[in-house]
Amino acid sequence: MAWISLILAGMFEVVGVLGMNRIKRDHNVKAYLLFCIGIILSFAFLSYAMRSLPMGTAYAIWTGIGTVGGAFVGMFFFGESREWRRLLFIAMVLAAAVGLKLIS
Numbered sequence: 001m002a003w004i005s006l007i008l009a010g011m012f013e014v015v016g017v018l019g020m021n022r023i024k025r026d027h028n029v030k031a032y033l034l035f036c037i038g039i040i041l042s043f044a045f046l047s048y049a050m051r052s053l054p055m056g057t058a059y060a061i062w063t064g065i066g067t068v069g070g071a072f073v074g075m076f077f078f079g080e081s082r083e084w085r086r087l088l089f090i091a092m093v094l095a096a097a098v099g100l101k102l103i104s
Contacts, residue, residue, distance in 0.1 A: 001058035002049045002053045002058075003053075003074065005045045005048045006045070006046065006049035006050040006053065006058055006062060008041075008045045008063055009041075009042050009043070009044075009046040009049060009062050009065075010064070010065020010066050010069060011069065012039075012041040012045060013038070013039075013042040013066035014037030014066060014070055015042070016038030016039040017034070017038075017066065017073070018038070018073060019031055019033075019035025019036070019038050019039075020035055021078070022034060022035070023035055023086070042062075045064050046058065049062075049085050054104065057101075060096070060097065061100060061101065064093050064094070064096065064097040067097060068094055068097075085097050
């Protein structure tokens with residue numbers, strides 16, 4: 001259950017990043033709510049996951065999901081670069097997260 005909570009925490013981190021992007025563009029209450037709800041739920045699920053997972057592993061996976069998710073959202077929804085070197089480094093972040101899962 002801790003790993004599912006950690007994945008949810010990372011996904012809500014991406015929701016928080018989407019909220020930040022909307023705040024940058026819109027400055028409305030809905031954008032601030034999206035940001036706040038995403039971050040609050042992200043930390044809640046991360047806190048739950050860290051009850052049974054090592055802190056270093058949980059934090060690394062959480063930031064990895066947020067980083068990769070934010071990059072993919074930027075590429076697919078906001079026209080950010082899809083250069084092969086960027087994709088290579090995103091793949092490296094994913095490989096590190098999988099490696100941490102395998103040794104935990």
